[in-house]
Amino acid sequence: AQKITQTQPGMFVQEKEAVTLDCTYDTSDPSYGLFWYKQPSSGEMIFLIYQGSYDQQNATEGRYSLNFQKARKSANLVISASQLGDSAMYFCAMRGEGGSEKLVFGKGTKLTVNP
Amino acid sequence: DVKVTQSSRYLVKRTGEKVFLECVQDMDHENMFWYRQDPGLGLRLIYFSYDVKMKEKGDIPEGYSVSREKKERFSLILESASTNQTSMYLCASSSRERPQHFGDGTRLSIL
Numbered sequence: 757a758q759k760i761t762q763t764q765p766g767m768f769v770q771e772k773e774a775v776t777l778d779c780t781y782d783t784s785d786p787s788y789g790l791f792w793y794k795q796p797s798s799g800e801m802i803f804l805i806y807q808g809s810y811d812q813q814n815a816t817e818g819r820y821s822l823n824f825q826k827a828r829k830s831a832n833l834v835i836s837a838s839q840l841g842d843s844a845m846y847f848c849a850m851r852g853e854g855g856s857e858k859l860v861f862g863k864g865t866k867l868t869v870n871p
Numbered sequence: 872d873v874k875v876t877q878s879s880r881y882l883v884k885r886t887g888e889k890v891f892l893e894c895v896q897d898m899d900h901e902n903m904f905w906y907r908q909d910p911g912l913g914l915r916l917i918y919f920s921y922d923v924k925m926k927e928k929g930d931i932p933e934g935y936s937v938s939r940e941k942k943e944r945f946s947l948i949l950e951s952a953s954t955n956q957t958s959m960y961l962c963a964s965s966s967r968e969r970p971q972h973f974g975d976g977t978r979l980s981i982l
Contacts, residue, residue: 791970799880801914801961801973847913851968857902857921858929859971863913 758783760848762862769838770870776823777833777865779848789851790831791859792822796844804846807831838869874898877962877974884981890949892977894962901966903945905929905937908959908976920945952981 759782769775781790792804807815807822815822823832835842845864852858878893896903904919906929916929918937926937934956938946945964949956957980963971 789968793973799959799976799978801963801976803970803972806970849914857965857967858904858916858919859914861914863911 758785758788758850758853758860760850760860760862762848762865764865765863766866766868768868768870769835771840772837774834774836775838775867777835777846777848777867779831779833779862781829781831781848781850783829783850783853785853787855788853790822790824791849791851792820792831792833793847793849794842794844795847795864801847805833835867840869840871843867843869875962875964875972875974877960877977879977880975882977882979884949884952884979886952886954886981888949888952890952890979890981892947892949892960892962892979894945894947894964894974895943896945896964896972897943898964898966898972899942900964900972901942902964902971903939904963904965904971905935905945905947906961906963907931908961914961917947954981957981 761780788809790807794802805817819836821834847864848862849859874897876895905917906914920926920939936948960977962974965971
């Protein structure tokens with residue numbers, strides 16, 4: 757069965773610094789997709805970035821990049837130049853096995869950006 | 872932009888009541904999902920639907936049912952609400968192999 761592990765319950769970073777949020781995954785399916793979502797205290801889930809298992813390059817979206825290491829089964833989110841508004845819960849997720857559209861989520865990391 | 876609208880941000884109901892949570896999306900997505908979110912447990916899938924009148928159980932379907940009579944609307948039903956169903960409920964929609972887009976969530980309290 758698929759599994760997503762986020763080992764950091766909480767992280768702190770100074771404003772304007774970079775931070776890496778860890779995500780490891782487990783799957784027997786050779787084709788999969790990995791997602792990162794942000795959830796501010798207001799509750800909505802915001803899609804940040806996507807990496808396909810066959811993508812040759814690491815995904816980037818503005819200040820977000822995904823450090824995808826397939827052999828290590830890791831898909832860490834890197835946020836550059838942190839802003840106060842980046843304080844939120846961050847969830848890593850994987851698309852379901854066998855082409856299923858379901859997502860399996862990790863338990864999340866709470867990021868706090870300090871001024 | 873994709874818009875997923877959940878009918879209530881906050882809802883308070885009593886034990887034993889039948890509770891309906893409604894979700895509407897405006898992007899003609901074929902897939903719709905209901906999750907619940909509890910502290911320390913992340914998001915867990917309750918049910919999802921890949922087409923009108925089609926549904927599949929997720930990881931925690933017990934005590935819940937769903938209805939999808941129209942493509943844009945996906946309803947979650949608590950047949951007889953219990954206190955252990957107090958939670959945050961999130962609806963999402965997607966088209967094939969695209970990211971899921973979420974509503975703002977419903978914080979449901981069962982007293």
